Amino acid sequence: MNIKSLLIGSAAALAAVSGAKAADAIVAAEPEPLEYVRVCDAFGAGFFYIPGSETCLKFDGFVRFQVNFNRGTTANGRTSDWDAITRAQFNIDTRSDTELGVLRGYIGLQGNTDNAGTTVATDAVFVEQAFIELGGLKVGKFYNWWDNGLSGETDNLASNTLFNSIRYTYDAGSFYAGLSVDELEGVTYAVTGDQPNNVGVSGNLGGKFGGAAIDLIGGYDVDRSNGAARIIATADVGPGTLGLAGVWASGANAYYAVSEWAVAAQYAYKATDKLTITPGVQYYSGFGLVSQDTFSNNDGWKGGLTVDYKITDGLSTKLAVNYQDIDNTPKDWSGFVRLQRSF
Known part of the structure; x- marks a missing residue:
């Protein structure tokens, strides 16, 4: 082998090695696989998995425009026969399965605008509800069982319904029972004065039997040493649902x-798939x-009448008209017209 052949062979070998390294250097790395949002159907419609986790998330809420009217009384310093109010509600609901049951976290944000501008408290956004739930245990700020009245807008079967509470509920489907310890801070009456840091105990017992349901609740106000009890029963009758209720308080x-004490009755007549007409009365x-x-x-x-109408998916309207006649009190007409976009 002469020197010329040796040089040519060495150059060729070096070029081959260099070429291989250069080719290796410009090979692009494979892109990371994209993780698309997955639907979570374990907890109902609207939930999806948070990417990278097994936690399910749901957003919902509504925008509401409502005009209230009231004739016959000037209670609470009212200076007008009507008042328009707009409300926005946004809810965040997270759930996941654990070895101890379903773990839930919920935040409900609400804002009400009643006056012009943004200088009044009613224009502020606030936390309506926020709670943690695991199995049957629930802690945080949420609506009490007393909030579950009849479906119409005529009955008045509760005074306060939203508390910071610790609750446990046993739910067997057709039967349920629960016990709640409630902070009653800020609840005042002219005849008793303010009693902050008060505590109450409420309980719930109920069942569902085909097209009928019954619900019994009680509440005891510790500082005032008084309580109340209420029963509500509903049943499918003909083209609608009959509702009956009774409530009593010791003070x-x-x-x-x-x-x-008071008794109430209503009949929610399902006129069409979109229209429900509900006359009601309370004594x-x-x-x-x-x-x-x-x-x-x-x-x-x-006595009064409530009309609910579904205009289209996500858009509904409600009309309520009520007349009240109490001894030694001015007779009173009241009601509202509401338009609501839910999502």
Whole structure:
């Protein structure tokens, strides 16, 4: 082999090696696989998995425009027969399966605008509800069972319904029972004065039997040493649902203190798939407190009509008109017209 052949062979070998390294250097890395949002159907419609986790997330809420009207009374310093209010609600719901049951976290944000500008408290966005739930245990700020009244807008079967609470509920489907310890801070009555840092105990017992349901709740206000009890029963009758309710209070308490006792009835007539018409009536005995343990001798009644109409998917309207006649109190017409976009 002469020197010329040796040089040519060495150059060729070097070029081959260099070429291989250069080719290796410009090979692009494979892109990371994209993780698309997955639907989570374990907890109902609207949930999806948070990417990179097994936690399911749901957003929902509504925008509501409502005009309230009231004739016949000037209570609470009212200076006008009507008032328009706009409300925005946005909810965040997270759930995941654990070895201890379903773990849930919920935040409900609400804003109400009633006056022009943004200088009044009613224009602020606030936390309506926020709670943690694991299995049957629930802690945080949320609506009490007293909030679950009849479906119409005529009955008045609760005084306060939203508390910071610790609750446990046993739910077997057709039967349920629960117990709640509630902070009653900020609940005041003219006849008792302010009692902050108060505590209450409420309980719930109910069942569902085909097209019928019954719900019994009670609440005891510890500082005021008074309580209230309520029963609601509903049943499918003909083209609608019949609802009956009764409530009683021993005196001033956070759960119900409108009257000593009251009974209510309604019939939610399902006229079409989009239209529901609900007439209702309520009778009061001992309307209004005169001392912590004594109701007045005033009796009275309230009657009204609620009309719900679904305009299209996500858009509905509601009309409510009520007349109230209580002894020694001005007769009163009230109601509202509402347009709501839900999502």
